[in-house]
Amino acid sequence: MVEISRExxxxxxSASAEELYAAIGEAIVTSEASPASLGGLTRRGPGLPPAxxxxxxxxxxxxxxxxxxxxxxxxxxxxRTLSRQHAQGHDLVLAVCGALDAIASAFGGVPIVTVAxxxxxxGLQEMCRQVWSGPE
Numbered sequence: 521m522v523e524i525s526r527e528x529x530x531x532x533x534s535a536s537a538e539e540l541y542a543a544i545g546e547a548i549v550t551s552e553a554s555p556a557s558l559g560g561l562t563r564r565g566p567g568l569p570p571a572x573x574x575x576x577x578x579x580x581x582x583x584x585x586x587x588x589x590x591x592x593x594x595x596x597x598x599x600r601t602l603s604r605q606h607a608q609g610h611d612l613v614l615a616v617c618g619a620l621d622a623i624a625s626a627f628g629g630v631p632i633v634t635v636a637x638x639x640x641x642x643g644l645q646e647m648c649r650q651v652w653s654g655p656e
Contacts, residue, residue, distance in 0.1 A: 524617065524633050529610040532637035538575050540638040541582070544630050545574025548581055551629020581630070582638070588626060593619045593639055594648035603644045612640055 532540065546568055568574065582589075593599055596619035602612045616636035624632050639647060 524610075524614060526610045528633065529613045529637065532634060533609065533613065533640065535637070535641075537638065537641050538571075540634060540641060541575035541578040542571040543574075543634050544578035544581065544638065545569075545571075545576070547630045547634070548577055548628065549574065582635075585626065588623050589620065589635070589639065590647060590651065592623050593644070594651035595619075599644065600648070600652065603648070608640065612644075613637055616640060616644075 535543070549568060569577075593616055596615065598615045599612070599619050602615050613633065613636045616639050617632050620627075620632050620636060620639075627635065645652075
């Protein structure tokens with residue numbers, strides 16, 4: 521397992537949601553062997569597609585995984601406790617990583633820490649509202 525430093529989480533948390541989506545898109549493109557798995561995205565020459573295309577791919581990927589992500593993250597007691605304490609930094613990202621670890625194999629080559637930072641950036645309260653509004 522890769523060690524996740526405070527510097528790494530700080531950099532990810534300082535990125536916008538669009539930048540995080542683009543990073544996820546880049547991971548998808550560079551880890552997928554089949555062009556069909558890229559959802560219509562095409563490589564341009566030796567480089568990567570533009571960031572806007574990478575972000576669009578990642579948004580589709582995230583939407584496809586959203587229910588799994590919500591189930592794993594919102595059911596995690598540590599994530600819920602930290603969220604109640606209004607934690608926003610390194611510890612919260614690590615807790616979300618821990619929650620996502622159980623479903624990480626579904627992520628292919630996408631780094632869990634980037635997905636965790638995106639979940640935090642998008643807002644746990646909003647993402648988990650339905651789960652957390654029910655009985656504990």
